[in-house]
Amino acid sequence: MAVERPGALALFSGGLDSILACRVIMAQGVAVKAVKFVTPFFCDELLTREDEHRRETRAQFGIDVILRDLSEPYLKMLRRPVYGYGKNFNPCLDCKILIAATARAMLAEIGASFIISGEVVGQRPMSQRLDALRVVERDSGCDGLLLRPLSAGRLPETIPERQGVVDRERLPKFSGRNRTPQIELAAALGITGYPSPAGGCILTDPNKAGRIRRFYEENPEVRADDIRLLLVGRQFRLPAGSWLVLGRDQRENERLLALSRDGDLVLRMSDWPGPVAVLRNFACGGDLELAAGLIRRFSKKGEGRSRGRVLLEVGGAEKSGEVAGEREIPDEAWQDWLR
Ligand code: SF4
Numbered sequence: 629m630a631v632e633r634p635g636a637l638a639l640f641s642g643g644l645d646s647i648l649a650c651r652v653i654m655a656q657g658v659a660v661k662a663v664k665f666v667t668p669f670f671c672d673e674l675l676t677r678e679d680e681h682r683r684e685t686r687a688q689f690g691i692d693v694i695l696r697d698l699s700e701p702y703l704k705m706l707r708r709p710v711y712g713y714g715k716n717f718n719p720c721l722d723c724k725i726l727i728a729a730t731a732r733a734m735l736a737e738i739g740a741s742f743i744i745s746g747e748v749v750g751q752r753p754m755s756q757r758l759d760a761l762r763v764v765e766r767d768s769g770c771d772g773l774l775l776r777p778l779s780a781g782r783l784p785e786t787i788p789e790r791q792g793v794v795d796r797e798r799l800p801k802f803s804g805r806n807r808t809p810q811i812e813l814a815a816a817l818g819i820t821g822y823p824s825p826a827g828g829c830i831l832t833d834p835n836k837a838g839r840i841r842r843f844y845e846e847n848p849e850v851r852a853d854d855i856r857l858l859l860v861g862r863q864f865r866l867p868a869g870s871w872l873v874l875g876r877d878q879r880e881n882e883r884l885l886a887l888s889r890d891g892d893l894v895l896r897m898s899d900w901p902g903p904v905a906v907l908r909n910f911a912c913g914g915d916l917e918l919a920a921g922l923i924r925r926f927s928k929k930g931e932g933r934s935r936g937r938v939l940l941e942v943g944g945a946e947k948s949g950e951v952a953g954e955r956e957i958p959d960e961a962w963q964d965w966l967r
Contacts, residue, residue: 635659636775636788637731637740640693642671642685644810644822645746649777650691651817653744656794661738662693665727667702668855669830669840671695688821696734699852701726706831707844711763716837717844718829720755721763728768735773742773742788748810749779749803758783778802778810830859839863839967857887857906863967864922868911871967872919874903874926893940895919895951900936902927916940921957 636653640646640662650660662685666672674681678695685693705726709719731743747756755764761783765774772787775794780786781801789796802809807825814822830836836859843858844850857873861880864872875881881896881904888894893907893916903926907919920938927933934956940949 635661635738635740636742636744637735637738638662638691639727639731639743639745640664640691641746641828642823643746643825644807644814644819645748645751645778647689647691647746647819647822648810648813648817649744649746651689651819652777652799652813653775653794654690655817656798658788658794659740660691660744661740662691663696663731663734663738664693665696665698665730667697667699668852668859669702670828672856689819696730698726698730701730703850703852703855707850710767714832716832716834717841718831718837720752721760724755724764725767728764728770728774732768732770732773742775742786742793743770744775744777746778747776749776749782751803751805842967853887853889854908857884857908860884860887861903862926864962864965865967866911866915866918866965868915869909870911870915870919871908872915872922872965873906873908874922875905876903876926880904893919893942895923895938895940897923897927897936898939898950900927900930900932902933902936916951917955918957920951921955922962924956925959925962 636658638646638650638660640650642664650662654660664671666674674695675697682693685691705722706719709722711719711721714720728743735741747761749758749761750756761776765771775786775788776783777799779802780796780799782803785796788794800809800813831840839858840855860873860883861876862874866872873884875884884904884906885894888906893910895905895907896902902923905919905923923938924933924936927936938951940951
Protein backbone atom coordinates (compact mmCIF):
# COMPACT_ATOMS: atom_id res chain seq x y z
CA MET A 629 0.00 0.00 0.00
CA ALA A 630 1.35 3.42 -0.94
CA VAL A 631 2.26 5.57 2.01
CA GLU A 632 0.90 9.08 1.67
CA ARG A 633 3.56 11.78 1.98
CA PRO A 634 3.10 14.25 4.79
CA GLY A 635 1.44 17.41 3.52
CA ALA A 636 2.02 21.09 4.08
CA LEU A 637 -0.22 23.76 5.49
CA ALA A 638 0.34 27.03 3.63
CA LEU A 639 -0.09 30.49 5.13
CA PHE A 640 -1.96 32.06 2.25
CA SER A 641 -2.34 35.80 1.81
CA GLY A 642 -3.55 35.45 -1.75
CA GLY A 643 -0.62 37.51 -3.08
CA LEU A 644 1.81 36.19 -5.66
CA ASP A 645 4.44 35.06 -3.15
CA SER A 646 2.02 32.85 -1.26
CA ILE A 647 0.71 31.41 -4.53
CA LEU A 648 4.25 30.61 -5.65
CA ALA A 649 5.15 29.06 -2.30
CA CYS A 650 2.23 26.66 -2.65
CA ARG A 651 2.95 25.85 -6.26
CA VAL A 652 6.66 25.10 -5.91
CA ILE A 653 5.90 22.71 -3.05
CA MET A 654 3.00 21.11 -4.94
CA ALA A 655 5.35 20.71 -7.91
CA GLN A 656 7.38 18.34 -5.72
CA GLY A 657 4.36 16.11 -5.23
CA VAL A 658 3.57 17.34 -1.72
CA ALA A 659 -0.09 17.89 -0.86
CA VAL A 660 -0.75 21.49 0.18
CA LYS A 661 -3.73 22.87 2.02
CA ALA A 662 -3.78 26.64 2.30
CA VAL A 663 -5.30 28.71 5.07
CA LYS A 664 -6.13 32.37 4.84
CA PHE A 665 -6.52 34.07 8.19
CA VAL A 666 -8.99 36.91 8.35
CA THR A 667 -9.57 39.67 10.89
CA PRO A 668 -11.48 42.96 10.67
CA PHE A 669 -8.14 44.45 9.55
CA PHE A 670 -7.57 42.24 6.53
CA CYS A 671 -9.68 40.06 4.24
CA ASP A 672 -12.71 40.25 6.54
CA GLU A 673 -15.14 40.59 3.63
CA LEU A 674 -14.25 37.07 2.45
CA LEU A 675 -16.14 35.59 5.38
CA THR A 676 -19.37 36.41 3.57
CA ARG A 677 -18.29 34.50 0.44
CA GLU A 678 -15.98 31.75 1.55
CA ASP A 679 -17.24 29.13 -0.92
CA GLU A 680 -16.90 31.49 -3.85
CA HIS A 681 -13.38 32.47 -2.80
CA ARG A 682 -12.45 28.83 -2.45
CA ARG A 683 -13.78 27.97 -5.90
CA GLU A 684 -12.02 30.95 -7.50
CA THR A 685 -8.67 30.16 -5.89
CA ARG A 686 -8.86 26.54 -6.89
CA ALA A 687 -9.90 27.35 -10.47
CA GLN A 688 -7.33 30.09 -11.00
CA PHE A 689 -4.30 28.83 -9.11
CA GLY A 690 -5.04 25.17 -8.37
CA ILE A 691 -4.84 25.85 -4.63
CA ASP A 692 -7.25 24.57 -2.01
CA VAL A 693 -7.78 27.33 0.55
CA ILE A 694 -9.85 27.59 3.71
CA LEU A 695 -10.55 30.68 5.80
CA ARG A 696 -9.99 31.03 9.54
CA ASP A 697 -11.32 33.93 11.55
CA LEU A 698 -8.51 35.10 13.80
CA SER A 699 -10.32 38.16 15.14
CA GLU A 700 -10.47 37.38 18.83
CA PRO A 701 -6.84 36.58 19.59
CA TYR A 702 -5.76 39.24 17.13
CA LEU A 703 -7.71 42.01 18.86
CA LYS A 704 -6.11 41.05 22.17
CA MET A 705 -2.62 40.91 20.70
CA LEU A 706 -3.07 44.31 19.06
CA ARG A 707 -3.44 46.03 22.41
CA ARG A 708 0.06 45.13 23.52
CA PRO A 709 2.21 43.47 20.86
CA VAL A 710 5.47 42.14 22.30
CA TYR A 711 7.52 43.55 19.42
CA GLY A 712 5.60 46.82 19.11
CA TYR A 713 4.15 48.54 16.07
CA GLY A 714 5.51 49.52 12.68
CA LYS A 715 5.03 52.93 11.14
CA ASN A 716 1.31 52.95 11.87
CA PHE A 717 -0.66 50.58 14.14
CA ASN A 718 0.68 47.46 12.42
CA PRO A 719 2.17 44.89 14.77
CA CYS A 720 3.82 42.93 11.93
CA LEU A 721 6.08 40.64 13.94
CA ASP A 722 3.42 39.71 16.48
CA CYS A 723 0.92 39.31 13.65
CA LYS A 724 3.15 36.80 11.92
CA ILE A 725 3.89 34.99 15.16
CA LEU A 726 0.19 34.67 15.96
CA ILE A 727 -0.59 33.42 12.47
CA ALA A 728 2.23 30.86 12.50
CA ALA A 729 1.33 29.68 16.02
CA THR A 730 -2.31 29.24 15.01
CA ALA A 731 -1.27 27.30 11.93
CA ARG A 732 1.00 25.15 14.08
CA ALA A 733 -1.99 24.25 16.25
CA MET A 734 -3.96 23.31 13.11
CA LEU A 735 -1.45 20.81 11.70
CA ALA A 736 -3.04 17.70 13.20
CA GLU A 737 -6.53 18.80 12.20
CA ILE A 738 -5.42 19.39 8.59
CA GLY A 739 -3.26 16.27 8.46
CA ALA A 740 -0.16 18.26 7.57
CA SER A 741 3.28 17.96 9.11
CA PHE A 742 4.85 21.31 8.31
CA ILE A 743 4.00 24.90 7.39
CA ILE A 744 5.01 26.95 4.37
CA SER A 745 4.81 30.69 3.76
CA GLY A 746 5.61 33.00 0.86
CA GLU A 747 8.01 35.18 2.83
CA VAL A 748 11.17 36.27 1.04
CA VAL A 749 14.30 37.19 2.97
CA GLY A 750 14.84 40.96 2.98
CA GLN A 751 11.65 41.83 1.13
CA ARG A 752 10.05 43.86 3.93
CA PRO A 753 12.01 45.97 6.38
CA MET A 754 10.31 44.94 9.62
CA SER A 755 9.02 41.43 9.32
CA GLN A 756 11.13 39.74 6.65
CA ARG A 757 14.64 40.47 7.84
CA LEU A 758 16.61 37.31 8.47
CA ASP A 759 16.51 37.77 12.24
CA ALA A 760 12.78 38.56 12.17
CA LEU A 761 12.03 35.38 10.25
CA ARG A 762 13.90 33.47 12.91
CA VAL A 763 11.97 35.21 15.72
CA VAL A 764 8.65 34.28 14.09
CA GLU A 765 9.72 30.66 13.81
CA ARG A 766 10.94 30.50 17.41
CA ASP A 767 8.14 32.43 19.15
CA SER A 768 5.38 30.62 17.30
CA GLY A 769 6.66 27.22 18.38
CA CYS A 770 7.44 26.34 14.76
CA ASP A 771 11.14 25.49 15.13
CA GLY A 772 12.12 23.52 12.05
CA LEU A 773 8.52 23.35 10.85
CA LEU A 774 8.20 26.64 9.00
CA LEU A 775 9.60 26.41 5.49
CA ARG A 776 9.85 29.52 3.32
CA PRO A 777 10.15 27.86 -0.08
CA LEU A 778 10.95 31.04 -2.03
CA SER A 779 14.06 31.71 0.05
CA ALA A 780 14.78 28.15 1.14
CA GLY A 781 18.36 28.16 -0.12
CA ARG A 782 19.17 31.18 2.03
CA LEU A 783 17.71 29.83 5.24
CA PRO A 784 18.62 26.99 7.60
CA GLU A 785 17.34 23.58 6.63
CA THR A 786 13.92 22.71 8.02
CA ILE A 787 12.65 19.30 9.11
CA PRO A 788 10.79 18.45 5.87
CA GLU A 789 13.96 19.28 3.92
CA ARG A 790 16.11 17.14 6.22
CA GLN A 791 13.66 14.27 5.96
CA GLY A 792 13.63 14.48 2.17
CA VAL A 793 9.92 15.32 1.99
CA VAL A 794 10.96 18.46 0.11
CA ASP A 795 14.02 18.71 -2.12
CA ARG A 796 15.77 21.89 -1.02
CA GLU A 797 17.92 21.98 -4.15
CA ARG A 798 14.84 22.49 -6.32
CA LEU A 799 13.58 25.48 -4.36
CA PRO A 800 14.38 29.13 -5.18
CA LYS A 801 16.87 31.34 -3.37
CA PHE A 802 15.04 34.66 -3.71
CA SER A 803 15.96 37.62 -1.56
CA GLY A 804 15.36 41.36 -1.46
CA ARG A 805 12.75 43.64 -2.88
CA ASN A 806 13.20 42.94 -6.58
CA ARG A 807 10.02 41.26 -7.82
CA THR A 808 11.39 40.16 -11.18
CA PRO A 809 12.34 36.62 -10.07
CA GLN A 810 8.83 36.01 -8.74
CA ILE A 811 7.24 37.35 -11.92
CA GLU A 812 9.48 35.11 -14.01
CA LEU A 813 8.71 32.08 -11.86
CA ALA A 814 4.98 32.81 -12.16
CA ALA A 815 5.32 32.93 -15.94
CA ALA A 816 7.28 29.66 -15.94
CA LEU A 817 4.55 28.00 -13.89
CA GLY A 818 1.79 29.44 -16.07
CA ILE A 819 0.37 31.52 -13.22
CA THR A 820 -1.55 34.56 -14.44
CA GLY A 821 -4.14 36.94 -13.06
CA TYR A 822 -2.54 37.19 -9.65
CA PRO A 823 -3.22 40.34 -7.62
CA SER A 824 -0.69 43.17 -7.80
CA PRO A 825 1.14 43.76 -4.53
CA ALA A 826 -0.89 46.22 -2.53
CA GLY A 827 -1.27 46.90 1.13
CA GLY A 828 -4.41 44.98 2.01
CA CYS A 829 -3.91 45.55 5.72
CA ILE A 830 -5.85 48.41 7.25
CA LEU A 831 -3.37 48.66 10.11
CA THR A 832 -0.83 50.14 7.70
CA ASP A 833 -3.23 52.83 6.46
CA PRO A 834 -2.31 56.04 8.33
CA ASN A 835 -5.88 57.35 8.65
CA LYS A 836 -7.69 54.17 9.52
CA ALA A 837 -4.88 52.89 11.73
CA GLY A 838 -4.93 56.19 13.63
CA ARG A 839 -8.65 55.83 14.18
CA ILE A 840 -8.23 52.28 15.43
CA ARG A 841 -5.40 53.27 17.74
CA ARG A 842 -7.52 56.01 19.31
CA PHE A 843 -10.39 53.59 19.71
CA TYR A 844 -8.09 51.22 21.60
CA GLU A 845 -6.96 54.08 23.82
CA GLU A 846 -10.55 55.02 24.62
CA ASN A 847 -11.94 51.52 25.17
CA PRO A 848 -10.59 48.84 27.51
CA GLU A 849 -12.63 46.19 25.66
CA VAL A 850 -12.58 46.09 21.88
CA ARG A 851 -14.81 43.74 19.90
CA ALA A 852 -14.49 42.70 16.27
CA ASP A 853 -17.86 44.21 15.42
CA ASP A 854 -16.72 47.53 16.93
CA ILE A 855 -13.78 47.57 14.55
CA ARG A 856 -16.00 46.69 11.62
CA LEU A 857 -18.30 49.59 12.50
CA LEU A 858 -15.31 51.88 12.95
CA LEU A 859 -14.26 51.30 9.35
CA VAL A 860 -17.51 52.36 7.68
CA GLY A 861 -18.92 55.76 6.84
CA ARG A 862 -18.71 59.08 8.65
CA GLN A 863 -17.72 58.66 12.28
CA PHE A 864 -18.70 60.97 15.12
CA ARG A 865 -18.26 61.03 18.85
CA LEU A 866 -21.19 63.12 20.07
CA PRO A 867 -20.83 65.51 23.03
CA ALA A 868 -22.35 63.16 25.64
CA GLY A 869 -20.21 60.27 24.40
CA SER A 870 -22.49 58.37 21.98
CA TRP A 871 -20.84 56.88 18.91
CA LEU A 872 -22.60 57.81 15.66
CA VAL A 873 -21.88 56.40 12.21
CA LEU A 874 -23.54 57.66 9.03
CA GLY A 875 -23.51 55.83 5.70
CA ARG A 876 -22.17 57.84 2.77
CA ASP A 877 -23.87 55.85 0.02
CA GLN A 878 -26.23 52.97 -0.52
CA ARG A 879 -23.53 50.35 -0.05
CA GLU A 880 -22.48 51.82 3.30
CA ASN A 881 -26.09 52.18 4.38
CA GLU A 882 -26.60 48.45 3.78
CA ARG A 883 -23.36 47.63 5.54
CA LEU A 884 -24.43 49.65 8.58
CA LEU A 885 -27.75 47.83 8.74
CA ALA A 886 -25.87 44.52 8.62
CA LEU A 887 -23.46 45.65 11.34
CA SER A 888 -26.01 46.98 13.81
CA ARG A 889 -26.33 44.81 16.88
CA ASP A 890 -28.57 44.53 19.94
CA GLY A 891 -28.51 47.76 21.88
CA ASP A 892 -27.73 49.95 18.87
CA LEU A 893 -30.15 52.59 17.73
CA VAL A 894 -30.71 52.72 13.97
CA LEU A 895 -31.96 55.98 12.51
CA ARG A 896 -32.97 57.16 9.07
CA MET A 897 -35.19 59.64 7.29
CA SER A 898 -38.57 58.16 6.57
CA ASP A 899 -39.65 60.34 3.67
CA TRP A 900 -36.51 61.87 2.22
CA PRO A 901 -33.33 60.24 0.82
CA GLY A 902 -30.52 60.27 3.37
CA PRO A 903 -28.02 58.24 5.30
CA VAL A 904 -28.68 55.30 7.55
CA ALA A 905 -27.18 55.97 10.98
CA VAL A 906 -26.11 53.64 13.76
CA LEU A 907 -25.86 55.06 17.26
CA ARG A 908 -23.81 52.86 19.61
CA ASN A 909 -23.03 53.37 23.30
CA PHE A 910 -26.02 55.68 23.39
CA ALA A 911 -25.50 58.17 26.22
CA CYS A 912 -28.50 60.49 26.43
CA GLY A 913 -31.43 62.04 24.61
CA GLY A 914 -29.45 65.12 23.64
CA ASP A 915 -27.21 62.95 21.49
CA LEU A 916 -30.27 61.47 19.79
CA GLU A 917 -31.42 64.88 18.65
CA LEU A 918 -27.93 65.77 17.47
CA ALA A 919 -27.80 62.49 15.54
CA ALA A 920 -31.09 63.34 13.84
CA GLY A 921 -29.73 66.80 13.03
CA LEU A 922 -26.66 65.25 11.43
CA ILE A 923 -28.79 62.86 9.41
CA ARG A 924 -30.66 65.87 8.05
CA ARG A 925 -27.40 67.66 7.32
CA PHE A 926 -26.10 64.73 5.24
CA SER A 927 -29.39 63.98 3.51
CA LYS A 928 -30.09 64.86 -0.07
CA LYS A 929 -30.34 68.60 -0.57
CA GLY A 930 -33.81 69.96 -1.23
CA GLU A 931 -36.83 71.39 0.44
CA GLY A 932 -37.73 68.15 2.21
CA ARG A 933 -34.41 67.97 4.01
CA SER A 934 -35.10 70.05 7.08
CA ARG A 935 -38.74 69.00 7.29
CA GLY A 936 -38.05 65.28 6.83
CA ARG A 937 -38.95 62.98 9.70
CA VAL A 938 -36.14 60.94 11.27
CA LEU A 939 -37.32 57.55 12.46
CA LEU A 940 -35.72 55.50 15.16
CA GLU A 941 -35.45 51.71 15.03
CA VAL A 942 -34.31 49.55 17.89
CA GLY A 943 -33.10 45.98 17.52
CA GLY A 944 -33.88 45.88 13.83
CA ALA A 945 -37.67 46.21 14.25
CA GLU A 946 -39.02 49.51 13.14
CA LYS A 947 -40.82 51.34 15.87
CA SER A 948 -42.92 54.37 15.39
CA GLY A 949 -40.35 56.42 17.27
CA GLU A 950 -39.82 59.70 15.57
CA VAL A 951 -36.99 61.87 16.77
CA ALA A 952 -38.17 65.30 17.72
CA GLY A 953 -37.00 68.50 16.08
CA GLU A 954 -36.34 69.80 12.61
CA ARG A 955 -32.90 71.10 13.27
CA GLU A 956 -30.09 70.60 10.81
CA ILE A 957 -26.67 70.73 12.49
CA PRO A 958 -24.59 73.55 10.96
CA ASP A 959 -21.17 72.61 9.61
CA GLU A 960 -19.15 74.61 12.14
CA ALA A 961 -20.80 72.63 14.97
CA TRP A 962 -20.00 69.05 14.02
CA GLN A 963 -16.36 69.30 12.87
CA ASP A 964 -15.13 68.75 16.42
CA TRP A 965 -17.22 65.60 16.78
CA LEU A 966 -15.51 63.79 13.93
CA ARG A 967 -13.70 60.74 15.14
S1 SF4 B 1 0.93 44.41 7.32
FE1 SF4 B 1 -0.80 43.78 8.59
S2 SF4 B 1 -1.24 41.67 7.95
FE2 SF4 B 1 0.81 42.17 7.20
S3 SF4 B 1 2.19 41.44 8.80
FE3 SF4 B 1 1.78 43.59 9.20
S4 SF4 B 1 0.08 43.60 10.63
FE4 SF4 B 1 0.14 41.56 9.70
